[in-house]
Amino acid sequence: MKEFAYQRAVDVPDALIAADGGARYLGGGTNLVDLMKHGVEAPARLVDVRHLPLAGVREAPDGGLIIGATTTNSDLAAHPGVRRRYPALSQAVLAGASGQLRNMATVAGNLLQRTRCAYFASQVCNKRVPGTGCPAVAGEHHNHAILDWTRSCVATHPSDMAVAMLAFDAVVRYETLDGAGEIPLAEFYPPVGDTPHRETALPPGALVTAVTLPGAAASPRSRYRKVRERASYAFATVSIAAALDLDGGSVRIALGGVASRPWRARTAEALLLGAPLAAESFRAAADAELSAAEPLPGNGYKVTLARNLIVAVLTELADRAKGVHT
Template sequence: MRPFAYLSAPDVATAVGAIAEHPGARFLGGGTNLVDLMRQNIERPDTVVDISRLPLDRIEELPEGGLRIGALVRNSRLAAHPLVRSRYPVLSQALLAGASAQLRNMATVGGNLLQRTRCPYFYDTAAHCNKREPGAGCDALDGFQRSTAVLGTSEHCIAAHPSDLCVALAALDAEVEAESVRGVRRIPLTGFHRLPGGTPHLETELATDELITAVELPALPWAANSRYRKVRDRASYAFALVSVAAALDVRDGTVAGVRLALGGVGTRPWRARAAERLLTGARAGTAAFTEAAEAELAGAVGRPGNAFKTELARRTVVATLRRLSADGSPA
């Protein structure tokens, strides 16, 4: 462990002021990812700004029916909240599918948005990884690929985004609120995470001196008919090979509305816009669900170790939508 300075911030202004003064600083919330990365000598902050005591741990109902979720809300608490379970069950299910109960009790919403990839080459400091060390190369391109992405990849990086929560948030059109000494801004969740391109070490649109303060969910009444389905190598404490977050509004047999996002297959939480366009107005059924899934996955680039993900994702999308259409949609 490298030596570092420690600051416990009493308020948001102090926290963002400290990060502006110390460009090499990092915020510490639950610490479930940052501390591991520091132990592995991957993250090397010269200052750690502890934000765990900031008043950012509230879940509030918005006037139009949405939710405002503080960045320091613990994952376990968010999953159990009555309004989340009734209005956005896909979000509760995604949280409960992630990590272990102990980690969910510590992990925060803001930290989850910034969770870094679990690609084994990123964690192996003896391996070449452009995400960890720009310009070093990518050993995953010709290495172990089972956990890597098939959508949004580049010649520089094929690491999959690891978060379950972010997949659900992407499907629900969430917005991220961030604050710095320059003020407050809002970033759509679907534009928050960057594709790797030639700069895979730049993972989000968040500036280095910005603090996530909240996530807001818009009102979406038919999101009550939503589901998160996760396919993984074992039943618990495993990252997704493929996951699907979906909300479906079916009226008189026709898809009136749909939200769809994929996990485990993309270099960022993958909002399935092409599939949504095809499904809206179509007759709900296996044929339409299959056509939409195939259209979304048409651009997938599989490699020897992960090519199976394209077909697995197609089947998982169809199965999830079939279940939702059978369950029906609230009026």
């Protein structure tokens, strides 16, 4: 690992000033430190933001929640308001990593995980050195993207938390030396295009301070389900965060493991508005959403897997909702 300077920030302005010029922020370090060990990241300075007053979950004026950037994943998953109003988010966090990692990892750090694959960690690729190609396209790609990929990169986004937050219309708040700003999570991760090394829409030097969940998106009838190759410590092969509101007539669906960013299933959602809550409707919506899939030779199974997962989770939610309303 390359030598680096270390500085502990005392407040947000101090962190922003210390990081000006290319330093990296250090929260839990569960992703960044690993990348430094692999030589993928080699910052000259780390600015420790773990002790800034940015932890905790509090009520928002609209009935939603404001989640501090340095809140640990464990605290987020256990929060009563999250478990009651946004249960799919709690489920996603618990599915994301072991207890030890959840105790260290922060909310902001989880959202800022670098999209990666085995080639990213061990070889030169477009994410590490732009213009060097994507070896996964012609190589091992069985767990790679089927939607919205380009030949510049076919890796999938690793965050379970981000999938659930996307389903709930989360908004990321940040600070820069020029002032505060916010970005809807739906716009936070840019399309991979031909710049896969550019993984978020944050301005240079920005420090994430909080994530807000709008009250209008709260859904006690929501579910996160993750399919993976082994029961623990594995990224999603395909995952889904879904919410169903019979009273409001809304359906929310986000997918993980299928694209370079968490994927909001807008086509499926639109088709399900006003449609019968039945397996036939769910299958038609899933097929419409996945009609844009372009699997590589080794990952076509993901299309079927994603389709079946959408139908299974929506059917489960619909059965629960009907039971409540009968």
